[in-house]
Amino acid sequence: MTSRTAALLSNDLVYASMAIFALAFLAHAIEVAWSVKAPVKGSNKTKLDFNRTARAGRIGSAMMILAFLLLFVGVVLRGISADRVPWGNMYEFSITGALAFTAAYLFVLKKYELRWLGLPVSISVLLTLGTAVTILYVPSAPLVPALKSIWLTIHVSTAIISGGVFLLANCIAAAYLIIEKYEKSTGRPRWAIKLPTLEVLDTLSYRLVALVFPLWTFSVIAGAIWAEAAWGRYWGWDPKETWAFITWVAYAAYLHARVTVGWRGRKAAWLCLFAGSTFLFNYVYINIWGTGKHTYSGL
Amino acid sequence: MSTYLDSRSFLRWGWRQLTSMRTALILLLLLGVAAIPGSLFPQRTQNPMQVRQYFIDNPELAPWLDRLKLFEVFSSPWFSAIYLLLFISLIGCVLPRSIDHAKNIFAKPPLTPKYLDRMEHFTEIKKVDLDLVEAYLRKKHYRIRRDSNSISAEKGYLRESGNLLFHLSLVLILIAVGVGSLFGMRGDSIINVGERFVNTPTSYDSVGFGKYQSESTLKPFSITATKFVATYDPATNAPIDYELTVKVAYPFGGTERSEVIKVNQPLSFGSTNVYLQANGYSPTVIVRDKSGKVVFDGPTTFLPQDGNLTSIGSIKVPDMSPQIGFVSSFLPTADRDEIRGGFSSYPEVLDPRLLFAVWKGDLGLNTGVPQSVYRIDTSEMERIGLKALVLNETYDFGEGSITFTGWKSWVNLQIVDDPGKGFALLGAILAILGLLISLFTRQRRVWIKQGRKTQVAGLAKNGIPGLEEEIAALIKGVSNDK
């Protein structure tokens, strides 16, 4: 296969996976929406019938897996076409990031009753891929010399995986906050009946963070090692480095708050959201409007 | 006396506050927030030009921001205060815990609590033989305290060890950063291919030493640039690879060996690294005066302006009277359009052109005001000619002539000595190791007590899951009715 065919095929696969993600989104939406039954006359209780829609949910999950596989091959082909790892610019960060995010979701889906997360996950992946193919797309090309390093592979791949898991933890923390708000006032809304209890959501987002915090630490260190080789200093407070530091400190604070000060529930969820948004900010802001040595995005 | 006691108890109170968990959390969050302005405002150490531009664009605001040290956040007193407090708190917290932990390693688990039914995972089972329980727990690597009618067992001390290792490694990293900035140096030197760089202070175009590092500690090496190859992608003009071949002598005058420096591949002399940072072209010219005597012969470093290495520079000839200066640009692959005039359309030298304006008068070299080597102050000068030369072409400007004879590549060598970086790396590795140990080890206790029935209970630190299954397995493992 020539590199040109690989690049074209990769594009097609990314588009195909977007279509399947859209179907997955629909299926999950159907599962959530159609589970609601009208209230029984003369009673203010509503009963939910999930059997009717469980099938839609299962189809949604199957679509997610299929879309994941298509995207996976698309990302690999992108790498083959450029003869390097597929994360040299914003377009490639985005499609690989979306892949990691979906992988993290499928991973927890296997362990917990979390199919409902498919709704926010599929819509976020769609938005990410949509921006990638429209605004961020650049043709496949070799890397500039500064990016040619084994540490690029290590640093960026671990950063993308960490990011995927951090964002998933954020989704769960956000779900926690929303549901908690409902439960305080009117009780758990119908669409959320099947979701895990607040305690489970709370520990789940914590566990995801605890799981990838060492990986994120490693990613920052790998970045420092690479910077030492490429720019003559391992840490220079470049905007991107500064925000990586901020994210790291924010998650360290989050772990501290949980483990030593005993924060749980709402406070912890807010802190988790804050830490996650520093990661997102770094990704979006610094790549697009930032200055400094890390702006390879070509925008 | 009483005030003495008061101030002492106040100090003790203050110390307890500083080393408390809540303070650690607040300081951590503060550290994160305090770093934010460092990314929003241009920083002097990274981007002095942008800082100057900020002062020009915001003449009212900038001095105020400067007073708050917002252009040098990471060396500002308030940022330093936060991280120093954090690390004092860290040491104050971790040292006592390390001592406790070291004692605990050799101690037995704590006594079995009196009322087990208040603990988590409490169950009562049919009476079992404590010897059997002890044997079972030993096989599972619990440490055990056996009393007459109870067993207290604990597992997972490694968690605390990992946690302490992690925190202590952070201190090591901080020390390493300090060592690097106090005992290190960093400098730049531009040399043309064919020239030799000798590592002495005068060879540098710019150099900065840490507080405790001085010129005398520079490592005695010399580097001769023998060949520089830049490869570009013909489709996009983007650089693909830079490779600098050098001959190295270490110490001075020793036998020379051949080495290659690339962008991600510095050359090392102990803790000193030599990096290939930038490159460009130095056009060479011969300037003759009216009598035909050569007054200038050689390369002049030009500064690249874009990806295709359109370069600008100035050739100064002070040895003519009146003095002559050429405000000039070099195009490796010449091209023209209406808007930009002459520019380069490819970074390699395919069709070189030297464009210049000739100025006659006082170059201002003796005024004592430092001058850029790339520019000429033409305020005291008169323009007498304008020309674009192809290779080996000569132009007569009345006062003399100039011949464009060729070009050389120049490279910018960055030389950095950071004696702390090895410790920083060690600290980073230990920190990750400690983190992994502490986050993935589960610390838990199990108690068994004989009464009318056998009571079993457990406690998992931080409510880590999995203890329930473990206790169930224990009960199953020691019950007689298997």
Ligand code: HEM
């Ligand atoms: C540079 C500042 C600090 C950072 C980045 C940091 C980071 C962390 C992280 C990521 C954890 C969770 C992982 C683990 O359990 O090992 C943790 C736990 C902990 N930290 Fe820190 N920390 C810092 C300062 C402090 C200070 C100042 C104290 C004491 C006042 C402290 C005491 C603790 C304790 C007691 C734990 C939990 C131990 C446990 O029960 O597992 N840390 N820290």
